[in-house]
Amino acid sequence: MPATHSETEKLSHAFEIKSGPVNLPLLKLLSTDVGAISAQLRQKIRQAPDFFRNAPMAIDVHSIAEAAGEIDFIALVRIMRDFGLTPVGLCGGHERHNQAAQVVGLSVLSLARHETPPPQAQPAETPKPKTPPEEMRSKIIEHPVRSGQRIYVAGGDLVVMSQVSAGAEIMADGNIHVYGTLRGRALAGVQGNLNCRIFCHDLQAELVSVGGHYKISENIDDSLRGVPVQIFLQDQSLIIKRL
Helix, strand or coil, X not given: CCCCHHHHHXXXXXXXXXXXXXXXXXXXXXXCCHHHHHHHHHHHHHHCHHHHCCCEEEEECHHHXXXXXXXXXXXXXXXXXXXXXXXXXXXXXXXXXXXXXXXXXXXXXXXXXXXXXXXXXXXXXXXXXXXXXXXXXXXXXXXXXXXXXXXXXCCCCEEECCCECCCCEEEECCCEEEEEEECCEEEECCCCCCCCCEEEEEECCCEEEECCEEEEHHHCCHHHCCCCEEEEEECCEEEEEEC
16 A cells, blocks of 8 residues: 555654764775784784774775785685674775675775875965864763763864763764763774873773773773873873873
């Protein structure tokens, strides 16, 4: 029986397809040696198993796209799944890479930041005014961040006025401020900004990260727990310092 007008109207509001800020980790290949990739990946995951568990991840082959030899995507995808990762797509490859990836169920993703436009004469442009502070995409969360929640702020800072529970994940392109107990995972500078910092009133985190450099709970000194701290990078090392 054909759907009535009222049924069709209800169905039209069942979902929306929208773009959104999704922070997708990249497995950037520097070699086509699947055995070497497996060994290094195993070592990396052992350092922070909770961080990588069931994590969606794209495979970036941009750095080896011109290298001789094919990539064994069947073996690579199997290895990633065996380690608990969820491979979702491929970026940076040539057409033959894309076709091979699609055979094993990977999507073909764009990697815009690697695309360099051809040089051409450009007319002089009037400098654009700087973005006023009120237009920055920072976000303030006034309620507790509960277990299982994942909050990401693109292009700004994240301020949590309450606690972050175990099993929660907070991320920001900028700094992170937590005016309560920080459990769960906190990742600042997720797009690679090494000058970002994490501030919290009570550090009990499972994992903290700045610009991709991270420490897990087992590697955090007990003297830094339960006190206000700031977390920042210094000489490529993640520093946790009492405030």
